[in-house]
Amino acid sequence: xxxxxxxxxxxxxxxxxxxxxxxxxxxxxxxxxxxxxxxxxxxxxxxxxxxxxxxxxxxxxxxxxxxxxxxxxxxxxxxxxxxxxxxxxxxxxxxxxxxxxxxxxxxx
Amino acid sequence: xxxxxxxxxxxxxxxxxxxxxxxxxxxxxxxxxxxxxxxxxxxxxxxxxxxxxxxxxxxxxxxxxxxxxxxxxxxxxxxxxxxxxxxxxxxxxxxxxxxxxxxxxxxx
DNA sequence: TTATTATACATCGTTATACGATGTATGCAA
DNA sequence: TTGCATACATCGTATAACGATGTATAATAA
Numbered sequence: 001x002x003x004x005x006x007x008x009x010x011x012x013x014x015x016x017x018x019x020x021x022x023x024x025x026x027x028x029x030x031x032x033x034x035x036x037x038x039x040x041x042x043x044x045x046x047x048x049x050x051x052x053x054x055x056x057x058x059x060x061x062x063x064x065x066x067x068x069x070x071x072x073x074x075x076x077x078x079x080x081x082x083x084x085x086x087x088x089x090x091x092x093x094x095x096x097x098x099x100x101x102x103x104x105x106x107x108x
Numbered sequence: 109x110x111x112x113x114x115x116x117x118x119x120x121x122x123x124x125x126x127x128x129x130x131x132x133x134x135x136x137x138x139x140x141x142x143x144x145x146x147x148x149x150x151x152x153x154x155x156x157x158x159x160x161x162x163x164x165x166x167x168x169x170x171x172x173x174x175x176x177x178x179x180x181x182x183x184x185x186x187x188x189x190x191x192x193x194x195x196x197x198x199x200x201x202x203x204x205x206x207x208x209x210x211x212x213x214x215x216x
Numbered sequence: 217t218t219a220t221t222a223t224a225c226a227t228c229g230t231t232a233t234a235c236g237a238t239g240t241a242t243g244c245a246a
Numbered sequence: 247t248t249g250c251a252t253a254c255a256t257c258g259t260a261t262a263a264c265g266a267t268g269t270a271t272a273a274t275a276a
Contacts, residue, residue, distance in 0.1 A: 003206045006262070010114030012234085015213040022216060028253050037216075038209040046224050047235045048176055048256060050242070055233095073253060096213055098111045099207050101146040105123040108128060108145075113263050114233070120263085136224050155264045158226060163262095179272070181224060 003041055012044075012052050014091035017084055020062055026075040027053055053078060061087050111149055111158055120152075120160045121169075122199035125192055128170055134183040161186060169195050 019025055019033065030053075031044045056062045061084035064076045080088070127133055127141065138161075139152045164170045169192035172184045187195070 001201065001205055003202055003209070004118060007202065007206050009117035009233060009262085010112060011210050011214070015210070018214050018216060018236065026253080027255095028156050034213060037212055041205050041209045042213075046253085046255075047237080047257090048233090051233085054255095069253095071243075071252080075253070091119030092214060093109065094111055094115065097109055097149050097212065099210075101111070101149045102119050102123070102203065102207075104143060104145055105150075106126050106200060108121070108126060113231095117233085117262060134224080135226095136222095152226090153264065154226075155228090155266080156262085159262080162226095177224095179223080181271070183224070 001041070002043070008042065011095070012048060013056060014088060014095060016052060016056060017061060017088040017091065018050075020078055020080045021085060021088055024077045024079045026077050028075075040090075056084070060084075077104060109149075110151075116150070118157065119203070121164060122196060122203060123200065124157075124160060124164060125169060125188060125196040127184055128188045129193060129196055132173075132185045132187045134185050136183075164192070168192075 003010055005047070008094075015034065016030060019030060031046070031049050034042050034044050053062070057064065057078075061081060062078045063081055064078050067075055067077050069075050123142065124138060127138060133141070135154075135157055139154070139157050142150050142152050161170070165172065165186075169189060170186045171189055172186050174181055175185050177183050
């Protein structure tokens with residue numbers, strides 16, 4: 001059972017905001033965490049995540065800071081801005097309304 | 109509180125399948141019912157619905173039959189095909205998995 | 217009577233996103 | 247030394263939502 005790509009639209013951004021609300025993360029890590037936490041129901045790839053991170057940053061919702069990891073690889077760590085935290089709350093509420101509406105219409 | 113159009117992707121088709129699983133309906137009626145049942149959280153328009161109905165029909169999931177209503181207006185009534193009923197079950201399961209996954213990631 | 221609204225069908229162009237493919241570079245293991 | 251995992255990135259394609267627009271008729275309001 002996999003999830004069609006159409007259905008996943010619009011949830012990537014709020015999900016990223018929520019993950020970064022808990023702790024700073026770098027892109028590659030976000031991909032791994034999302035796929036693991038959903039048991040691969042979500043199968044995010046670079047082509048999905050990186051443009052999304054750049055959109056969020058351009059919108060002022062997240063900011064980045066380069067750090068050198070223990071393995072010597074440079075990583076771009078992202079954190080939420082205050083504006084991003086506010087947007088997260090809005091998006092969570094929006095999701096709840098959306099999910100409720102779909103449940104009404106899909107299991108009438 | 110409105111729902112961004114990106115988030116609504118991919119749910120129109122399963123919702124229509126479920127509505128038609130309960131009773132035959134015509135396009136204009138579907139728009140009204142969806143908007144009413146969600147208290148206008150969804151605000152479907154013709155430009156959303158009709159192309160969607162045509163896609164579903166082209167895929168063999170629904171079929172139509174013209175009828176003349178009491179008000180004299182011709183209406184194109186749609187019903188589910190057997191294939192459409194099977195697809196509905198798949199899409200309902202897919203939605204449940206999707207919603208569960210989003211809830212995990214959005215409210216961690 | 218006339219104007220407007222509601223009903224009922226439809227298409228088209230714009231916009232935005234997901235994603236596969238592709239690219240660069242490094243470290244480590246077989 | 248070949249390949250895989252890590253870690254960043256961009257580009258082109260496909261697709262859906264939606265506003266705008268169009269046609270036509272019936273009912274209602276001015």
